[in-house]
Amino acid sequence: MAVRSIAALAALSTMACGIKGIDERTVMTETEPTTVTAKKLHEIMRGYVKTALLRTAIELNIFDGIGDRTVDADGLARALGVDARGLRITLDSLAAIGLLRTVDGKYALPVDGDKFLLSSSPTFFGPSLKLGASDWEWDAQKRLTEAVRKGGAVMDSHALTPEFDYWEDFAENTTWFNNGAAELMAEQLLPWAKDRDSVDVLDVACSHGYYGVNLAKAEPKARVWGVDWPNVLPITAKNYERNGISDRFEGIPGDMFSVPLGGPYDVVMITNVLHHFSADTSTNLLRRLFDVLKPGGRIAVTGHTFVEGERPEDKPLPYLFSQIMLVMTDEGETHSTKTYERMFTDAGFVNPQIFTAEKAMHTVFTADKA
Numbered sequence: 001m002a003v004r005s006i007a008a009l010a011a012l013s014t015m016a017c018g019i020k021g022i023d024e025r026t027v028m029t030e031t032e033p034t035t036v037t038a039k040k041l042h043e044i045m046r047g048y049v050k051t052a053l054l055r056t057a058i059e060l061n062i063f064d065g066i067g068d069r070t071v072d073a074d075g076l077a078r079a080l081g082v083d084a085r086g087l088r089i090t091l092d093s094l095a096a097i098g099l100l101r102t103v104d105g106k107y108a109l110p111v112d113g114d115k116f117l118l119s120s121s122p123t124f125f126g127p128s129l130k131l132g133a134s135d136w137e138w139d140a141q142k143r144l145t146e147a148v149r150k151g152g153a154v155m156d157s158h159a160l161t162p163e164f165d166y167w168e169d170f171a172e173n174t175t176w177f178n179n180g181a182a183e184l185m186a187e188q189l190l191p192w193a194k195d196r197d198s199v200d201v202l203d204v205a206c207s208h209g210y211y212g213v214n215l216a217k218a219e220p221k222a223r224v225w226g227v228d229w230p231n232v233l234p235i236t237a238k239n240y241e242r243n244g245i246s247d248r249f250e251g252i253p254g255d256m257f258s259v260p261l262g263g264p265y266d267v268v269m270i271t272n273v274l275h276h277f278s279a280d281t282s283t284n285l286l287r288r289l290f291d292v293l294k295p296g297g298r299i300a301v302t303g304h305t306f307v308e309g310e311r312p313e314d315k316p317l318p319y320l321f322s323q324i325m326l327v328m329t330d331e332g333e334t335h336s337t338k339t340y341e342r343m344f345t346d347a348g349f350v351n352p353q354i355f356t357a358e359k360a361m362h363t364v365f366t367a368d369k370a
């Protein structure tokens, strides 16, 4: 695990990308210019075919049907009850994109396919497709041109719509891949929480609840109050129940911008939420959360981020995530480390820290109420 002050991380990362000096305002790059080729354009143009293939393979249980065997197309078509020609073409395409392996004209899972492609595996990727390759996300990206013209979401219902049904799918289907950041956050908070008399936690926009669950399972004093829309909280409650800690969870249904938040709390968590809003709106929300923290309390945040001055070419994920926020929200985008630091400071917090780890897809930030 790496921990640094936010300013130190910005400086380090700036140097690591081959950028001269540590002042992000005077960025100069020395890397090769980007080249476009017809092959690259073709691959990008047909990218949606790969998404469709993965979705269909999971929907038709193709990977489960193969399991640990090497199978022929006709036999598998009979077992799955699908057309033999349709399946043969699809199996070859899945092999072409690296999701199957061919052995003497038959088909088997690729290396590590058992971990990610079989529904019996704890790290099965299938649930993630109900979000990242969902009809809603696909339909929204089809209207990207309109979203760019407008500068925000154009779908009738989107991330800011109260009780948006996508958030039920999110709570149901966010699985193992989010746990790395939840574990990282718990690891950071636990030594600090250990000596406190109480560990009362407010988890804002808690969804599945994994961030609070991870902390509460490791710290018996922890009690968690989770804010989310009323259609989502029953799913949160179920996850606390599954983990045997439902007696330490209480839901606060309603809009996080206006519902009474109770408190005061030792810890406030707000994870993967601030990128739905502009820095100004996020700062106003952070001020509201500052008000329900005890003096000496701590806020813990996760999200994608980037260091100002870094190039999208070198670290694509946070920028592509902004593209999703463009179609899902009115004003959301990935915030830089510097913006996070400014938002914390403007909301009244001190001692902003940043934590990263290989296992965590998201960055963890903390800051304190003096």
Ligand SMILES: C[S@@+](CC[C@H](N)C(=O)[O-])C[C@H]1O[C@@H](n2cnc3c(N)ncnc32)[C@H](O)[C@@H]1O
Pocket: 159, 160, 167, 170, 171, 174, 178, 204, 205, 206, 207, 208, 209, 227, 228, 229, 232, 254, 255, 256, 257, 270, 271, 272, 273
């Ligand atoms: C991207 S998810 C984040 C969930 C979780 N904290 C995580 O880190 O995975 C956003 C969550 O915010 C909730 N949400 C969005 N707007 C909200 C609002 N105004 N008030 C309460 N919850 C809201 C959604 O229902 C959803 O569960």
